[in-house]
Amino acid sequence: MTDPHPHQSGPEGSTIRLRQTDAQWVAVINQPAERPSIVLAADREAVLAKAQPSIEAHSHACQEYL
Numbered sequence: 001m002t003d004p005h006p007h008q009s010g011p012e013g014s015t016i017r018l019r020q021t022d023a024q025w026v027a028v029i030n031q032p033a034e035r036p037s038i039v040l041a042a043d044r045e046a047v048l049a050k051a052q053p054s055i056e057a058h059s060h061a062c063q064e065y066l
Contacts, residue, residue, distance in 0.1 A: 014055055018044065027051045 014031040025047040029037040037054050041047035 016048075016051060016055070018047065020044075029054055031055070 014029060017028040017030070019026050019028075024040050024042055025044050027039040027041075027047045027050075029039065029051055031037075031054075037051075039047055039051045039054070041050050
């Protein structure tokens with residue numbers, strides 16, 4: 001099963017793609033001017049919770065730059 005909303009927008013142009021594999025969920029986090037990050041977890045809520053610190057760190061770095 002795939003996520004009904006697989007592409008979610010985050011702060012400063014970052015995106016999160018969610019996909020369910022046979023055994024786990026995968027989140028691919030794309031942030032401007034950075035390589036994509038991949039997060040794995042057993043369920044959708046866990047993968048989003050694990051991805052959140054990466055997105056917040058990028059958001060804080062962008063704010064400090066301004």
